[in-house]
Amino acid sequence: MSGPSTYVPKSGFARWMDSRLPLARFAHDTMLTFPTPRNLNIWYAFGAILTTMLMIQIVTGIVLAMHYVANADMAFDSVENIMRVINYGWLMRYLHANGASFFFIAVYVHMFRGLYYGSYKTPREVLWILGVILYLLMMATAFFGYVLPWGQMSFWGATVITNFFSALDQITPHWGSAVATWLWGGYAVGDPTLNRFFSLHYLLPFVIAGVVGLHVWALHVPGNNNPLGIDVKGPQDTVPFHPYYTVKDAFYVALFILIYLGFVFYAPNFFGNPDNYTPANPVVTPPDIVPEWYLLPYYAMLRSVPQKLLGVLVMAGSLITLVFVPWLDTSKVRSSRFRPMMKQFFWIFVVDCLILGYCGSQSADAMLLSTSIPLVWVARIGTLFYFAFFWLIMPLLGLIETPKPLPASIAQPVLSPAE
Amino acid sequence: MKALPLAALALLAVVPAVRAADIPVDLSEPLPPKAVTWSFEGPFGTYDRAAWQRGFQVYKEVCSACHSLNRIAFHDLTFGFSEAQAKALAAAAKVPADPNDKGETTDDKGERLTRPGILADHFQPPFANEEAARANNGGALPPDLSLIVKAREGGAAYVYSILTGFHLTPPKGFAVQDGKYFNPYFAGGNISMPPPLAEGSVTYADGTTASIDQEAHDVVTFLSWAAEPKMEERKHIGLGAMVFMLLISGLLFLSYRRVWKDAH
Numbered sequence: 001m002s003g004p005s006t007y008v009p010k011s012g013f014a015r016w017m018d019s020r021l022p023l024a025r026f027a028h029d030t031m032l033t034f035p036t037p038r039n040l041n042i043w044y045a046f047g048a049i050l051t052t053m054l055m056i057q058i059v060t061g062i063v064l065a066m067h068y069v070a071n072a073d074m075a076f077d078s079v080e081n082i083m084r085v086i087n088y089g090w091l092m093r094y095l096h097a098n099g100a101s102f103f104f105i106a107v108y109v110h111m112f113r114g115l116y117y118g119s120y121k122t123p124r125e126v127l128w129i130l131g132v133i134l135y136l137l138m139m140a141t142a143f144f145g146y147v148l149p150w151g152q153m154s155f156w157g158a159t160v161i162t163n164f165f166s167a168l169d170q171i172t173p174h175w176g177s178a179v180a181t182w183l184w185g186g187y188a189v190g191d192p193t194l195n196r197f198f199s200l201h202y203l204l205p206f207v208i209a210g211v212v213g214l215h216v217w218a219l220h221v222p223g224n225n226n227p228l229g230i231d232v233k234g235p236q237d238t239v240p241f242h243p244y245y246t247v248k249d250a251f252y253v254a255l256f257i258l259i260y261l262g263f264v265f266y267a268p269n270f271f272g273n274p275d276n277y278t279p280a281n282p283v284v285t286p287p288d289i290v291p292e293w294y295l296l297p298y299y300a301m302l303r304s305v306p307q308k309l310l311g312v313l314v315m316a317g318s319l320i321t322l323v324f325v326p327w328l329d330t331s332k333v334r335s336s337r338f339r340p341m342m343k344q345f346f347w348i349f350v351v352d353c354l355i356l357g358y359c360g361s362q363s364a365d366a367m368l369l370s371t372s373i374p375l376v377w378v379a380r381i382g383t384l385f386y387f388a389f390f391w392l393i394m395p396l397l398g399l400i401e402t403p404k405p406l407p408a409s410i411a412q413p414v415l416s417p418a419e
Numbered sequence: 420m421k422a423l424p425l426a427a428l429a430l431l432a433v434v435p436a437v438r439a440a441d442i443p444v445d446l447s448e449p450l451p452p453k454a455v456t457w458s459f460e461g462p463f464g465t466y467d468r469a470a471w472q473r474g475f476q477v478y479k480e481v482c483s484a485c486h487s488l489n490r491i492a493f494h495d496l497t498f499g500f501s502e503a504q505a506k507a508l509a510a511a512a513k514v515p516a517d518p519n520d521k522g523e524t525t526d527d528k529g530e531r532l533t534r535p536g537i538l539a540d541h542f543q544p545p546f547a548n549e550e551a552a553r554a555n556n557g558g559a560l561p562p563d564l565s566l567i568v569k570a571r572e573g574g575a576a577y578v579y580s581i582l583t584g585f586h587l588t589p590p591k592g593f594a595v596q597d598g599k600y601f602n603p604y605f606a607g608g609n610i611s612m613p614p615p616l617a618e619g620s621v622t623y624a625d626g627t628t629a630s631i632d633q634e635a636h637d638v639v640t641f642l643s644w645a646a647e648p649k650m651e652e653r654k655h656i657g658l659g660a661m662v663f664m665l666l667i668s669g670l671l672f673l674s675y676r677r678v679w680k681d682a683h
Contacts, residue, residue: 038682080565080566083649084490084495084648090652090653091656239682243678244678247671247674247675247679248675248678248679250675251668251672251675254664254667254668257664258661258664258665258668261660261661261664262661265660265661266462266657269569274569274574275570277566278566278570287606
């Protein structure tokens with residue numbers, strides 16, 4: 001996709017095919033000879049890891065769908081049937097359930113890597129925005145998937161999240177409730193809700209796969225960013241994707257899968273909530289309704305605002321903010337390696353997200369550790385910092401920060417490569 | 420029967436578990452589950468078959484009076500019993516029968532016709548429906564135990580702590596509600612289940628002394644299996660998967676070093 005093609009068809013059939021549908025040329029240029037910066041580190045392996053996780057989720061998901069029954073009276077039993085009766089059903093389900101968590105672990109590393117090295121900056125704005133869309137699609141898919149086992153947390157999580165829309169009642173009376181009713185296909189979360197969530201849960205991964213195609217396309221036009229954040233100056237700065245990055249990515253993918261399988265086989269319910277092993281019961285509300293761990297920071301932001309509509313808007317705003325990041329960052333320098341202030345604020349931001357996640361995991365009236373400081377105030381400060389990081393710190397830093405001198409090229413860094 | 424309260428008292432004196440003074444007056448948070456060790460812990464842990472058999476006996480003779488175990492079929496019992504034993508257990512169960520020659524499903528007294536169970540049959544619940552279960556248990560619903568170990572925070576240790584957490588003196592000022600029992604390991608401290616286990620509740624065929632702790636430990640082993648019957652298979656396959664992935668990772672690391680040797 002970038003640069004002239006170096007593909008030479010080797011057989012008569014390959015020549016014949018190449019002038020009709022040049023699939024081999026496409027694969028050759030994008031996966032074999034594609035010039036890739038020679039200095040990509042471990043954090044750049046997460047694209048390959050994410051692709052692998054998407055494939056694992058789709059394959060295990062298709063097998064699970066062969067045995068799952070999307071019916072409010074039978075869903076829970078069908079999942080237990082998969083766990084107890086279907087050959088290797090337990091393996092498929094644990095791979096799929098833990099796969100979702102590891103998919104999110106990988107996507108968070110991938111996103112933080114993009115933030116740290118300024119991978120969203122020109123000319124990669126569209127690449128970044130496609131990534132944000134993928135992240136939103138992943139969250140929607142994961143939410144729909146969590147509802148399918150029809151346990152207590154499935155049911156009540158679905159109830160809480162779909163009720164966000166009823167906040168619109170505060171703008172126009174009954175409008176939000178009407179939207180919620182339309183989403184549910186009834187007057188509460190029930191069988192029609194489960195059916196449509198299953199349908200969407202099956203659909204969205206293929207939408208994700210399509211957007212991943214666009215994401216990779218948008219990556220291959222400008223080429224990879226790299227830890228130095230400087231442009232590739234010539235062939236001495238790059239290596240062909242194969243074998244250099246195929247083997248490096250494969251090694252890190254294998255390591256990642258090793259850890260992932262460790263959870264699948266030895267702690268398969270680590271990321272789960274025990275309440276979801278109790279069948280959904282619309283008349284019994286669990287004491288604490290907690291979303292899956294990867295949504296906890298947003299849950300904390302939602303609860304930190306005492307007004308429902310504003311809370312929903314803050315949560316939605318925290319996600320929409322990500323779309324504007326390429327223009328909120330005013331710095332001319334991409335990589336935080338050369339941005340002493342940004343580097344510090346980046347790590348504060350990472351810690352802020354972890355603190356927000358912790359706040360979201362605790363009950364609404366919890367206190368900070370053993371103090372008498374309400375945790376909701378910690379979440380409020382955390383939420384403020386989240387928005388300040390993007391809307392205040394990012395634009396300001398570019399103006400006041402003095403970046404360190406950039407190396408001349410990737411092949412010959414002027415600075416010591418100690419960092 | 421006379422010896423029972425005395426035995427319970429003696430047990431309280433011997434077991435240094437939780438003294439009344441240790442129980443916080445504010446039971447808004449239940450006590451953390453007791454620290455217990457299990458045969459099925461760790462990457463190589465398995466369900467101790469003898470404990471499993473004793474645990475099945477405790478479930479069958481004590482728990483099953485109120486609690487169903489709907490997700491377990493008699494053929495599942497071949498996990499720890501011979502097929503002949505499982506068949507005998509199935510045959511002893513009364514399973515709702517198909518309509519007889521006259522098309523009836525009830526006898527002349529209106530009772531449901533039954534037949535002896537077969538291996539394919541599931542355990543039969545003690546009550547016909549939720550209403551019957553509640554009516555027989557002071558309004559409370561004894562939960563199905565098939566997934567109880569996985570459906571509770573704390574898992575096996577929690578269930579064990581509940582079963583052995585009775586017979587403690589409530590802290591001063593704590594009101595035990597009418598028809599409820601004090602159990603500091605249960606959220607709120609008031610539990611509808613009467614103390615289910617007593618010393619000698621069952622007579623073990625293998626001669627093990629049936630103390631409350633022993634019975635609880637055995638039945639929780641059995642219920643942990645009921646919640647996660649594929650655990651041993653999972654750990655077995657997991658070992659192979661781990662070794663395989665370690666080897667692959669090692670080989671890929673060597674390939675990575677080799678490929679990149681000339682690029683740096």
